[in-house]
Amino acid sequence: MTTACDLEPIRRKVEQGERLTVEDGLILEASNDLLALGEMANLVRERYHGNATFYNINTHLNPTNVCVYRCDFCAFRADLDEARAYTMDRSQILERARQAHERGATEIHVVGGLHNKLKFDYYLDVIRWIKEAAPEIHVKAYTAVEIEFFAKIAKLSIKRVLEELIAAGLGSLPGGGAEIFHPEVREQICGAKADTATWFEVHRTAHQLGLRSNCTMLYGHIDRPIHRIDHLVRLRELQDETGGFQTFIPLAFHPDNSRMDEIPKPSGFMDLKTMAISRLMLDNIPHIKAYWVMLGIKIAQVALSFGADDLDGTVVHEKIYHEAGAETPQELHVAEIERLIREAGREPIERDTLYRKIERQNGRWTAGQFIAAPVGKPNLEVLQV
Numbered sequence: 001m002t003t004a005c006d007l008e009p010i011r012r013k014v015e016q017g018e019r020l021t022v023e024d025g026l027i028l029e030a031s032n033d034l035l036a037l038g039e040m041a042n043l044v045r046e047r048y049h050g051n052a053t054f055y056n057i058n059t060h061l062n063p064t065n066v067c068v069y070r071c072d073f074c075a076f077r078a079d080l081d082e083a084r085a086y087t088m089d090r091s092q093i094l095e096r097a098r099q100a101h102e103r104g105a106t107e108i109h110v111v112g113g114l115h116n117k118l119k120f121d122y123y124l125d126v127i128r129w130i131k132e133a134a135p136e137i138h139v140k141a142y143t144a145v146e147i148e149f150f151a152k153i154a155k156l157s158i159k160r161v162l163e164e165l166i167a168a169g170l171g172s173l174p175g176g177g178a179e180i181f182h183p184e185v186r187e188q189i190c191g192a193k194a195d196t197a198t199w200f201e202v203h204r205t206a207h208q209l210g211l212r213s214n215c216t217m218l219y220g221h222i223d224r225p226i227h228r229i230d231h232l233v234r235l236r237e238l239q240d241e242t243g244g245f246q247t248f249i250p251l252a253f254h255p256d257n258s259r260m261d262e263i264p265k266p267s268g269f270m271d272l273k274t275m276a277i278s279r280l281m282l283d284n285i286p287h288i289k290a291y292w293v294m295l296g297i298k299i300a301q302v303a304l305s306f307g308a309d310d311l312d313g314t315v316v317h318e319k320i321y322h323e324a325g326a327e328t329p330q331e332l333h334v335a336e337i338e339r340l341i342r343e344a345g346r347e348p349i350e351r352d353t354l355y356r357k358i359e360r361q362n363g364r365w366t367a368g369q370f371i372a373a374p375v376g377k378p379n380l381e382v383l384q385v
Contacts, residue, residue, distance in 0.1 A: 120150045
């Protein structure tokens with residue numbers, strides 16, 4: 001077990017704003033002094049964002065659950081002939097976008113299955129239909145795994161796929177599909193889908209095209225400390241290169257209804273420890289999100305003192321993690337989100353997908369100034385809106 005004494009050199013680095021090494025990360029992983037980890041992570045969090053905690057009004061859209069891949073950890077996917085299989089059509093997506101508009105949503109988050117019978121045109125149309133019904137809404141759509149699949153079925157380069165998605169109305173990329181980058185783990189839990197190099201190629205290309213993206217890590221299954229630290233350092237290295245990541249989201253593994261259902265869910269201790277270590281290691285990614293859908297509302301609230309500065313949003317219609325046993329509600333209303341944030345001693349700030357402050361008046365919203373982020377962020381003015 002790592003002692004408080006062992007953490008002192010790391011604490012000094014954190015206080016002086018120095019970058020932590022892989023070895024430092026492994027020392028943090030070996031520590032059970034959760035409060036010390038949280039204190040250091042909170043120092044970094046408040047250095048970047050003070051008491052501010054961000055949220056947005058958003059809706060999730062999972063256009064289909066039919067998927068050619070069979071990742072061991074996934075409870076969402078379905079075969080084409082299963083009774084629970086579905087694919088949304090134009091009218092359903094238009095209606096979902098209209099509902100989002102009526103609720104004042106600024107973002108629709110789109111991820112889903114890799115359907116073996118659909119063409120790339122369908123995935124382009126999903127974005128077009130959303131923009132047809134709600135042109136002002138930002139579309140954050142398709143993981144790197146989905147982008148690689150589109151490239152295969154359309155026989156196009158990743159760059160060309162992204163260019164066509166941007167032309168259809170894509171605003172940014174989510175961070176899913178990262179899971180764990182280390183081959184010891186990735187080959188076991190999701191070896192058939194986009195490999196680590198491809199995941200990074202998609203995000204690097206997206207950043208070069210002016211898109212912002214998020215990044216994630218799925219933890220609490222067969223991963224070990226070295227796998228998690230390796231994962232965080234790889235993300236940090238691409239951020240050094242492109243500056244295009246805006247938010248990191250640690251995703252707690254949910255085993256129910258998956259082929260890994262014998263593994264227990266991560267504990268609250270591990271959730272908070274992973275959150276804190278992520279904030280400490282990722283010194284160049286502006287925001288760390290406590291995704292309440294996966295963490296649970298109570299742990300997400302506490303995470304605001306363990307490095308997290310973002311609580312995600314109102315969500316609505318989330319399927320992927322609820323299929324895997326998430327017991328959280330489908331939606332949190334703005335008043336409840338703001339209450340949770342204030343109760344944690346933080347100041348709630350509504351933001352859009354690109355972290356511009358949202359101003360609301362007479363039932364309408366506008367995106368105002370960009371919210372401050374760590375030194376080294378890209379020039380947001382040149383990025384896609």
